[in-house]
Amino acid sequence: MTLHPILAALRKHKAGVVLIAMQIALTLAIVCNAVFIIGQRIERVNRPTGLDESNLFLVTQQWVGAPGEDVPGGVDKLDAMQLEDLAALRQLPDVVSVAPINSLPLLDSSWNGAIASKPGDTRGGGKSVTRTTYYFSDDQMLPTLGVRLVAGRAFNAGDVGHQGFRDQRDPDIAILTKALADKLFPDGAVGKAVYLNGGNKPVTVIGVVERMQVPYAGGGDEVAWNSTLIPTRLNANFARYAVRTKPGRLDEVMRAVMPALYKVNPMRVLDDDSVRSFTEIRDKAYRADLGMAILMGVVCLILLCVTAAGIVGLTSFWVGQRHRQIGVRRALGARKIDILHYFQIENLLIAGTGVVIGVLLAVGLNQWLMSHYEMTRIPVLYVLTGVLAMLAIGQAAVFVPARRASNVAPVVATRAV
C-alpha cells in the first residue's frame, strides 16, 4: 500500500491530525517524566536498610522524675535504670536479644557529624572527610539488628561504656559500615584510626559491617550508608531498646513489653507509639514517597486513558465521515484487511509524528525539572519504552473504529447519502 493516498487524506483533516499528534506528544512527555520520578521513589523505598527487618521491634520510653544529666551522679543513676530495663526485657519469653540504641534506620531521629581519616578535619570537602550518622549501642547490637560483620570483630561486653546523652566525649573504638570504610580507607579500614567531628583523638576501627542505613529516609545514596557504630550506652531521661524475637513471636513479645517495663518502674511514659515493629517504622518513613508515587501513577493512568479515548473518538468520526469513500473502495475491490490497514497506518503516521515531538518535549521537560527540582537525567530506556507504549496505545485505540470501517459494505457506494 502506498502512503500517498493516506497523506493526501490527512491533509484534509489538518486540525484533527494536529490535535491527535499534540495529545500524543504531551502525553508522552508527561508520562515519561512522571514514570521516571515514580521509578526513582520506588527505588528509594526498596533500598535495603542492612537490617534483618522481620521479628524486630523498637521500644521508646521516657522516665518521669528521673535525675537530670547535669545533676551530680545523675548519669550513673540513669544508666542503672537503663540496665534494669534491659535485664527485664532480656528475660521476657521468646526474646532473642535486646540492645539499647539511640536510633534506628528510617526512624528519622539522628545524631550526625563528620568523620575523617586525618585529625582536625571537619568539612574541608576533601576525600579524607565525610558526613556520618552515629549509632550508640552495646555488644548486643549486631545480633539484635541482624547486621552482618564483614571484617574485623564485633563489640564485646568489655568495650561497652556509658555517658550522658549530651556528653560529647569521643569513644576509643568504633565499627564502620562498608560504604564508609571504603570511602575513607580504600585499602582496608580495620585497625586504622578515624577522627570524629574535627577532633584530634584517634578512634580505632575494629570492624566493618556490610550495610546499615542512616535514620533519615530521604538521604541520597552518597550518604545513605554512612553509619558509625559506637559501643556506648547513652543516658538521658529517655531510652530506646531494639528487641529481636523468635520467628513468629513478634506480636506476643510486643504485647508483653509494656507490663514488664511498668513492673520495673511505673513512673515512665509508654504510650501508643512506644512499642513499634520495624515494619511500622519503615511504612511511616516511606509513606509520603509512596503516596506521591501512587498519586502520580493514578494521574498518569488517567492521562493514558484520556489520550486513548481521544484517538477512538476522532477516528470514529473520520470513519463515519468517510463511510461513502470506504464503500467506493470496497466496491472497487479493496479487501476488508486493506481498509483496516489503511486506518492503522494512518494512525501510525500520526502517532509517529506525535512521539517524535513528544521525545523532544520529554527531554525538554526533564531539563527544566533538572534545573528546578534536583532531578537527574532521564535514561534513554524510559523514553524508548514510552515511545513504544504510545505507539501501541495508538494502535490499540484505533483498532475498534478501524474494524468498524472495514465492515462497511461495498453496497454503500451505490446508495445516495
Add this chain to the structure above:
Amino acid sequence: MFAYYLELALRSLRRSPGLTALMVLAIGFGVAASMTTYSVFRAVSGDPIPWKSAQLFVPQVDNWGPKDRDPDGEPPSAMSYLDATTLMRDHRAKRQSAMYQISPSVVPTQAGKHPLNVTGHAVYSEFFPMLDVPFLYGNGWSAQDDAQRAAVAVISSKLNEKLFGNVDSVGRTVNIEGRDYRVVGVLDHWNPQPRFYDVTNTGGFSENVEDVFLPFERAISVGLPNNGNTNCNATPKESGFVGLQHSECVWIAYMAELDDAAAVSAYRQYLDAYAKNQQKAGRFGWAPNNRLRDLPDYLEQQQVVPRDTKVSLLVALGLLLVCLVNTVGLLLAKFLRRSGEIGVRRALGAPRKAIYLQFLTEAGMVGAAGGVLGLLLTGVGVASVGLVLPKSISDLARLDLSLLVITLLVAVLATLLAGLYPTFRASRVQPAWQLKSN
C-alpha cells in the same frame, strides 16, 4: 433564544451518546485529578497565618562564619542561646519570642493513670498575642511571669480534656516533668500547619498537637532540655544542657513582629549593629551576615512544601492540558459532523453570532456535565488521599466551598476555551457549499 440553544445542545448531545460520554469523562477525570493534587498542594503551601504573615519576621544571625556556612552563604537557620537571649533582652521589635521545642512528661492527678508524654514549646509571653493564638479559657502569661520565671503553663484543649475533663481548668495545677505548674490558659484547638513558628525543629509539618507551652526562662532554669534539632559547628566545650547553652550550637527558633517598612529596616540595622559589636568583641571574626525574612519568604527558603507535591501538581496540570486538547478534537469532530445543519441555518438567515452562541452553549453544557462529574470524583480523590499520604498532610487536604467552586469553574471555562476553535470552524461553514453537496 438561549433556552432554544440549550434544547438544541441537549438534543445534539443525546444523538451521539458515545462521543458525549467520552468528552464528559475526559473532562471529569482531568478536572478531578488536577483538583485533587491541587488540594494537596494548597494544603501544604497555604499561608498558616494569612492575616499577619507579612508582619512576622524570622531573624537569622551568622554566628558560625564563612568556614561553616552553607555554600550559598546562608547563615544558620536557628539561633544559639546567647544570640536568642540577647535579642530578647534588647527587645527591639514590637513583639518577639525565642522558643525551643520541649517534650516533657505529664503526670495525671487521677490515681492509676500512667504518665504521658507531650510535646510543646518554651516561649516568651509575647508569643501568644504575636501569633493571635486563640484561647478557650484564660490567657497567656505576663511579661512579669517571664521575668520571675513563674511556674505557669498554657495547655492544649486536648490535654485539658485528658487531665481535667472538659472544664475551665485555669488556676488548677498540672505536673510537668515532676514539677507543679499553674494553668493560666487553655488553647482553643490551635494546631497551625505548617508549624511556621518553629520550622527548624518540626520540619514544617507535624502530626503531634502542641500540648504544653511554658515560660522560656523557667524551662531553662529547671533544665528542661530541648527536643528537636541541634546543629553544632564544633563540639561544645562543656557537657549537658548547660554546656549547650554556652556553646555556639544553634537550636532556638525566633520570631519578631514588625509592623511597617520603617520598623523592618530599623530592626535590620539593629541586627547588623549587634553582629558588628560581636565582631568588635572578638566573638565573630567576620562581617555581619544576617537575614531578616518575612514569614512567607522564610517558609519558601526553608523548602517547607514537600518537593513532590509541586511536581505532581505540574503532572496534574499537564493532564488537564491533554484533556483540553482532547476536548478540542472531539468537539471539532462533533461540530463539523453537523456541517449540513449549520449550512441550513446559515442559509435561512442565522448570523455567525447565532452559530457561535449555539455551539458555545453546547460546549458549556459538556463542561458543566464534566464539572459535576469532576466534583464527585474530586470528592472521592480528596477522601482517598488520606489512604496514601501521611496524616499530617492528608488531614489538611479538604473539600471546601472554594474548592467546589474552583472545580466547576475550571471545568466550564476549560471546556468553553476548548470549544472556541471548533465553534470558529463551525461558523466558517459555507452555506452554499453545504447545500450544494447534499
